[in-house]
Amino acid sequence: MVITSDVLNTVDVPVRVTATRRDGAAVRLAVAPTPDARAMLATSAVSTVNAVHYPAGTMDLRASGAGTLSDLSTADVWRLAAKGAGSTELVVDQGRGPETVVVTSGDAKPLTDVTVTLAWANRTWFFEALVAATIGAVLAAFALIDLWQSRVIALRTDEAATGTTTSEATV
Incomplete structure (x- = not known):
């Protein structure tokens, strides 16, 4: 799953991104500048978040690509990364935008049944x-x-x- 800068950088406060897998398997979050993330995912099959609907709490997804996702953990384009079993989170500040968040399984398995939450403070x-x-x-x-x-x-x-x-x- 990809959360692009069109969604992530629409607010000017830090955004907490949390990904949770129902099956408890590994999940990985990574943040990179949007052009670098696009280049990494260019031929891969991904779901991209197009819009977030508040207060309904839903996201619009768009599927694209057809190839398999390469191992993203070896790339040096990621500014932030977090990995966990079942759930992980990270906070993306808005000072370095435009940035993209990529949510993967953290292993070679396809990412299925994942809940992604975006939260920010309204001060x-x-x-x-x-x-x-x-x-x-x-x-x-x-x-x-x-x-x-x-x-x-x-x-x-x-x-x-x-x-x-x-x-x-x-x-």
């Missing part, structure tokens, strides 16, 4: 909350000033109507 909520709190504080300050001013005006209106002044004395 904009903090700034949205900060703006909302600031606007709320400004509105509260204006409301208090307006309340105070209306109380002072009401006292002055009462004094003008009765012709008396009110003063307080403390003992």
Whole structure:
């Protein structure tokens, strides 16, 4: 399975890629610059992720190629790689894009029944909350000033109507 830069680099935050095989066999993730990954996979039969649908949590796959996949572990084009039994993950930062993630079986067997998860943090909520709190504080300050001013005006209106002044004395 191939996750191209068209999908991987659409967000500007690090993306955690997790691959899990149901049968518990070996799984390998590798990240390379997109042109290098394309050259490595040019004649191989692969499934490419075309789109990710959020919040449905689904991916559109496109099959291409007809040849067998060569041993990718010996190539020196991979910037990041992770291998595990049953499951593995790695984090792809966006500073070196465009990059492509390749998910393979980690051995000579075809990759079947695999779940791939892409996760990223949406940190904009903090700034949205900060703006909302600031606007709320400004509105509260204006409301208090307006309340105070209306109380002072009401006292002055009462004094003008009765012709008396009110003063307080403390003992």
